Amino acid sequence: MQVKRNYYYQVAGLPDLLLDEQLKINSVAFFKNEFESAIQPADFDLIKMIFLKYDNENLLNLLQKKAVPFNPLGNFSRDLFEEQLKETDKRILSYLQHFIHKFATGEKISPDQSWGNELESDYFQFLLSCENQFLKDWFQFKLNVQNVITALACRDHGLSVENQLIGNNAITTNILKSNARDFGLAQEFQEVEKILTAWQSETVLQRELAIDRMKWDWIDDKIFFYYFTIERLLGFLLQLEMVERWLRLDEEKGNQMFDKLLSGLNKDYKLPDEFSLHYVKRK
Numbered sequence: 001m002q003v004k005r006n007y008y009y010q011v012a013g014l015p016d017l018l019l020d021e022q023l024k025i026n027s028v029a030f031f032k033n034e035f036e037s038a039i040q041p042a043d044f045d046l047i048k049m050i051f052l053k054y055d056n057e058n059l060l061n062l063l064q065k066k067a068v069p070f071n072p073l074g075n076f077s078r079d080l081f082e083e084q085l086k087e088t089d090k091r092i093l094s095y096l097q098h099f100i101h102k103f104a105t106g107e108k109i110s111p112d113q114s115w116g117n118e119l120e121s122d123y124f125q126f127l128l129s130c131e132n133q134f135l136k137d138w139f140q141f142k143l144n145v146q147n148v149i150t151a152l153a154c155r156d157h158g159l160s161v162e163n164q165l166i167g168n169n170a171i172t173t174n175i176l177k178s179n180a181r182d183f184g185l186a187q188e189f190q191e192v193e194k195i196l197t198a199w200q201s202e203t204v205l206q207r208e209l210a211i212d213r214m215k216w217d218w219i220d221d222k223i224f225f226y227y228f229t230i231e232r233l234l235g236f237l238l239q240l241e242m243v244e245r246w247l248r249l250d251e252e253k254g255n256q257m258f259d260k261l262l263s264g265l266n267k268d269y270k271l272p273d274e275f276s277l278h279y280v281k282r283k
Contacts, residue, residue: 004229004230005039005040005043005229005230006227006228006229007038007039007228007229007230007232007233008228009038010035010038010039010233011227011228011232011233014236014265015262015265015266017030017031017034018258018261018262018265025243025244025247025258027244028073028237028240028241028244029072029073031236031237031240032047032051032073032237035047035233039230039233043230046130046132046135046230046234047230047233047234047237048075049127049130049135050234050237050238050241051073051074051075052074052075052093052123052126052127053123054071054073054074054075055074055075055076055096056096056119056120056123057071057074058070058071058074058076058078058081059081059096059099059100059119060115060116060119062078062081062082062085063085063100063103063115064115076091076092076096080092084096084097084100085100088100088101093126094126095122095123095125095126098122099118099119099122102118103115109121110163112163113163114163117163117164117166120166121166121167124139124143124166124167125167127139128140128143128167132230132231132234134222134223134226134231134234134235135234137222138218138219138222138234138238141191141215141218142215143166143167144169144171144189144191145191145195145211145214145215146166147165147166147167147171147172147175148171148175148183148185148189148192148195149195149199149211150164150165150166151164151165151175151183152195152196152199161175161176162176170188171185171188171189174188181196182196191214191218194210194214195211195214197210198210198211198214205249205250208249209246209250209253212242212245212246215238215242216239216242216257216260219235219238219239220235220264222235223235236261236265239257239261239264240261242257243257243258243261
């Protein structure tokens, strides 16, 4: 079993780094850059997995020739992707190479599935091969939530859900077979009841806030015993992403999430004496 590295300085320093000199919240992009030079390459590879969704977005936009800005949060540059569209190589991940070839030949798993869902399927198949248990569980949880929400939306609008689901597991099987209110998932996926409650919210924003709070609590619960390992930094980045999103959607709710994040970071973690002394000197 791989020994986990402890990042005492990075975790202890998060509260100080959250705000810049103008007291503005530092971005997810800022922390991604900070961590790249501060943690081991193998652990930074895990951080990069969080940002692959932006690579998917960028690649699909290039393939479909959409005139939209290139998202800088991705791991791969526009120039590199444009080179890969001509000839793929190992500078990008295998699932992205494979998708470029599929798009070029028009070969989908299902002819009725959108290219966006085709890429999502390849993406989650790659993510769920992750060896880090926290990240693997997070991506599985995220996928299950996404599929239940998709199924509820299709049910509300009388649409077929078959080509809208991503992946193939017990959750998708139940969704396709069950007509029950909760798709028969009460035992298999306990969060389904929270999703159903959120779905009854008066507005879309209230619904999304309830879903994000559920995700936030899931992260808190999963990283509870990870004090200074990479999982603590991964959980922080996932929650900071939510803060950024809600600052754009609803500044008041975003600030509330920020306060919650900062409060969690200020918990009294016990640093080893030699690290405590060095950290105080650095400050």
